[in-house]
Amino acid sequence: MSTMSNAAARSNASESPRTLVVERVFPHPPEKLWRALTESPLLAQWMMNNDFEPVVGRKFQFRADPAPNWNGVVDCEVLIVDPLQRLSYNWGVGGSESGLQWVVLWTLTPAEGGTHVRMEQSGFRPDQQQAYQGANYGWQKFFGGLEKVIGGLE
């Protein structure tokens, strides 16, 4: 029990098990950020090797060196390409049988002296949240329940 309480105490609102948000303002224009996010060779320099193309419906993979218990592959499909503003793909690890699917959503907003970049990794498709909540018992609901379990241990 103490392990869980400590884990919960270390977490904060933007780092709940359900949704992860990382944000930063870069002193560069949105056009440059968009290139870094969507041009495969540039993407490889800061993310992982990939066969990404900014086309909705495009299935692609990120590939890193295999690690113990992880084959190094992330299976993705492009969900949103909204040039200079929004980019989204789903993010699957462990193959389809694991059911471990997240959605990564990048949002670019012009900011003073640069661009505000927001990365959100969550357990559902941004355009299907409604359908998801009404549908079957998914990870999203489970992680929601998990937060309650952790909360209850404090």
Added chain:
Amino acid sequence: MKPASANHVFRALADPTRRAIFEELTRQGEQTVHALTRYAGVSQPAVSKHLTVLKRAKLVRHRREGRETHYRAQPDALAPMVDWMRDYGAFWRDRFDQLEALLERMEP
């Protein structure tokens, strides 16, 4: 990115029925296999099989009382999974750092 011991927990909970059984146990406390079978709406052998997988991942514990086996959740076993999710935070911050370095190298 590396679900070391979390891998076990994730696999055990990858099945929706097992997730439902586990959550029912965290909600209701100790339950018999019979009660869980009624709740899950699948056959008792199927429930027993699911419980064996959960047991192997140390997510549940059992005790026998007469002819009944009682199960209860061990939410502590979720800790590696919670840590694993948190590791993703470090993963993305690291990627943001690398993105920043790339932007410096790129032509304006």
